Structures are given as C-alpha cells and as structure tokens.
Amino acid sequence: MTVASAKPSRTFTPAGSGRPRKRRDTQQRLAFWLLLPAGVAVFGVIVYPILRTLLISFFEVNSALATVTPFVGLQNYAHVLSSSGFWGAMGRTVYFTLVSTALELVLGLVVAGLLNAKLKARWVFRAIVVIPWAIPTIVNAAMWKGILNAQYGALNALLTQLGVIDQYQAWLGDPTTALNMVILADAWKTTPVVAFFLLAGLNSIPEELYDAAKIDRAGWPRIFRSIVLPMLVPSISIVLVLRTIEAFKVFDIIYAMTRGGPVNGTQTVAYYAYMTAFSDQNFGLGSALAFIIVLVILALTAFYLRLLRRSEMSLL
C-alpha cells in the first residue's frame, strides 16, 4: 500500500523548478500513508479505551458483572475529590514526584559529567552506568525489598557491622521511611537514564566555548554556570517533563516493593486508582480517578511545554 502510493513522488524535480503545488499534494498523501500504520497501532489501541473509561466514570459500576449501572453524572468525581484517601495519595504522589525528580536530576547531572570526563576505561564506566537502566523495574523493586528487609536485609547487616546503627531497622515498616526508601530505589534505577539524556546534551556543547572560557581564565564553577547549564537547558527540560510524568504515574515499583503499605504510606494515586478499580471492584470510581490523574498530568505537561517552547526544542 505504502509502496504503491510512493510512486507518484518518483517524478522528483530539483528545488525551485517544477510544480510546487502538486509536489505538496503528493507529499501530503505520502505522509498520510507513511504515518497510517503508526497511527493505527497507537491510536487504535488508545482512543476507544480512553473514551470508554471517560464514559464509565459517569456511571456507578460496582462489579465486573454488574447488570444495574445507574448514571450518576459527576458524582464519582465529587466522591473522589471529597475523600481523604485520594488527597492522601495525591500528597504522597506529589512528594514522590518532586523528591525523586529533583534527586535524579542532581545526581544525573553529576553522573553525566563523569560519563563525559576524560576517564581511563571510559567504556567500562559507561557499561556499568547503563546496568540499572536495563534492570527491569520489578527486579529492581524485589532487589531493594530484599536488601531493606527488617530481619535479614543486607543494609541492616552492613550498617550494623560498620557500627552505624546498633540494631536492625524496619526500613519498609514506617510509612514515611518506606516512601523515602522507594524513592531511593527508584533513583538508583532511573538516575542512569537521566544521566545519559544529559550526556547527550553535554556532547552537543561546542568545544570552542570551553576553549574561549579557558582563554578568559574562567574557573570551573564559572564555566558550569555560564556555559554548561545554559546549554543544557533543553536537555534538562526534556528530562524534567519525562520524569515528572513518569513519576506521577508510578505504579510498578510500588506494587512490587510495598503494595502501597505500610498503612497506605506508599500508596500513590495510580496505585490508589488500581486498588479502587480492581480490589474494591468499584470501576466507576476507579475510572473517575484514572481520569483525574490524566487531567493533572495534562495540566503539568501544559505548564512544562511552555518552558520547553522557550528553550527551543527541535521537535516538540
């Protein structure tokens, strides 16, 4: 299909001559056919379900086999917005998002600097840094769950043998500590991804800028502030958007590490929505929750896109 429709464009004319109008038409048609498979594969899967979820969110659906599903309008949304469980989960999600994104950005900047530095065996260092990125989230979560175990965990053993703590701690036993530990586990896995994104940005800084700074006898703090940071703004903005969205949707690591516990201490909005829909079988409420998450992420992204546009992204 796509090959056949590409034929008209064979009549290629060098720029400037020929019939631009017609060329534009063939380009339009070719673009349509080239994008059709991707469009079908992505939107074919997404569009109907998202509309269906929106629809469900206006009904009371209390089980998978419910036959009576009364229309309740915005009641599900009102119910969500007035429940303390939701606001608790929202608060924890915001905390998780802010702290993990900030941590990963700062550490990622340091690691990116090291990846870019003149190291012996640089290849080995890059290969090591890529490892956490490759480890599946579920494996990462299981690994940290084991390390942080209250009775047999390696962290307790290490800290006790080093004399840092005098008795074993339940790292995942207290709501606040548990959330911070999940953030640490998330940062361990995700900082390398952030670092590689920022490294891409570092690589695009022209060498001449550094040379010029050296001629001006600028010190490293000065070079960082006046050259590296401004030139990195586009990369930093992308990473910020991607990480914020990802962190706001966080589910896998929570599921595998703490199942939202203890006492809901690590329950984020996505996990809360999952529990409402699948554990309580309250699909109407769960759908409303899912939609509220979509709206919040939309608002966040719109805010970030303004930042991005200012920093002249190529294709965003």
Next chain:
Amino acid sequence: MKRATRYSILVHGGAAIVSLVILAPFAWMVVASISPQRMLITTPLRWIPDHLYLDRYTEIFRGSAGGTGAAFRAALVNSTVVASGTVAVAMLVGILGAYAFARLRFRFRRSVLALFLLTYMLPQISLLIPLYLILNVLGLLDTRVGLILVDCSLVIPFVLWILSNYFLTIPVELEEAARIDGTSRLGALFRVILPAARPGIFAAIMFAFLLAWDEFMYALIFTSSTAAKTVPVVISEFAGRYTTDFGLVAAGGILAALPPIVVAIAFQRYVVSGMAAGGVKG
C-alpha cells in the same frame, strides 16, 4: 599540569564511587542467589558463602513441568517473544512515520507529532478496564500477540520521537543525490537514510526493547497462565510467594535482568551518539 592531575583524581574517584553504588546492590543479589538459604538468614550476616549453592539455578533451568522453574522458563520465552515482536513492529512502523515527520511537509505535522507524544501522558490504568474487555472479545487475553499489540502503543511514540529527531540530522543532500539518480523516496529511505542513521536506529531499538521487557501493568492484568505471563509478572509472584527466600528471587531476578543488560551494554555506545544528535538539537 598540577591542575590536570587534580582533575584526573577527582573524576576517577567520582567514577569509582558511582560504580560502587551501582554494582554493590547488584553484586549482593548475585551473591545471595548462590548462597545457601541458612546463610542468608543468619545474624550477623556473612557476606561470602561457604560453598557454591546452585540449587536455585538448577531448579530454574531443569525444574519439572508445573513447578517454579518451568513457569520461569515459560516466562523467559514469553518475554523474549513479546519484546522482540514489539521491537520489530515498532521499528518498522516507526521508521516509516519518522521519515514523514523529518522529511515531508504536510499540514498539521507538528500537531500530529505532539498527539503521538501526548499519549505518553496517559497512565496505563486509565485504559486498563476497556482494553481488558476488548482483548477478551478478540480472544487475545492471555496471548503473546495481545501483549505485543498493547505494548506497541507504548513503544511506538518513543521510537517515532528518537528516529524523527535523528533523521533530521542527516543532510538532505545525501538523499537528493540518490533521488536525482531516479531512486524513489522509499528507496532513498531504505538505501540512503537508514544506513546513515545507524546510531539513531540502534538507540531506538534499545529503548524499545528495554521498554517492552520492563512493561508490567498490562502483562499483570492481561495474562493469567504460562501461555503469556512475562518475566516481570512471574518475578513479582516469586517475590510475593517466597518472601523469606531472597536467594530464589535474586536468582530469578538476575536471569530476568540478563537479556536487557546484554542488549544495553552492547548498544550503549550507539545510545550516546544516537541521542546526542537525536535527543536534543541545540
């Protein structure tokens, strides 16, 4: 000279610390997987096992049908099929679409690209219930094909983004030379652009593979048997069932992490150049 030495010590020291922080937890997982269970639950913990205990790996590789090992082996096969299938479809579809974004002028070009990227914002939970019903109707629940189908919708936007950014960095003249010689646009795409876009292609393949291998939520809800359960699902079941046997979870975890680690290390040098040009255009 002195300043250079100080710089060198600083960056090598930093790299050593980062390497340690990365490798230590992973190394512990490796050690735990080959330590006998009784050593893992002694206090104070002894870090080096007194003998090599490989029973967990034997169980995983040779365990009889119906057991933990068999379930894990099936999951490895499922994950491999699903991830490779997803990468193949996403790359094929993504290369065509990315070419359109990078080279063709058409109405709503930016909006269409933005629309693809916006799908990234949707949490999977917002699609879960209707998708379940659809897959059920199509008879694709608990099948690898069903998982490839839904995973593609996650992976394709990423591939489109990386590739269209990379294609933009390839000089148009290269393609025009081929076109003047009478090659069609698609011919030029496959014979001129793709070879020149190798770093971008490899970066996209790596991203796609890691994303597909890592995908958990769809696999958790849409699979129910060894016919389609993927590695992350099985590992999370392990971790839930054998809460006291960290060694078994560790052994499974290492095997689950091995394929993506191999892919990542092999492709890592392309990712730097593939994204250097692709991720950001300064």
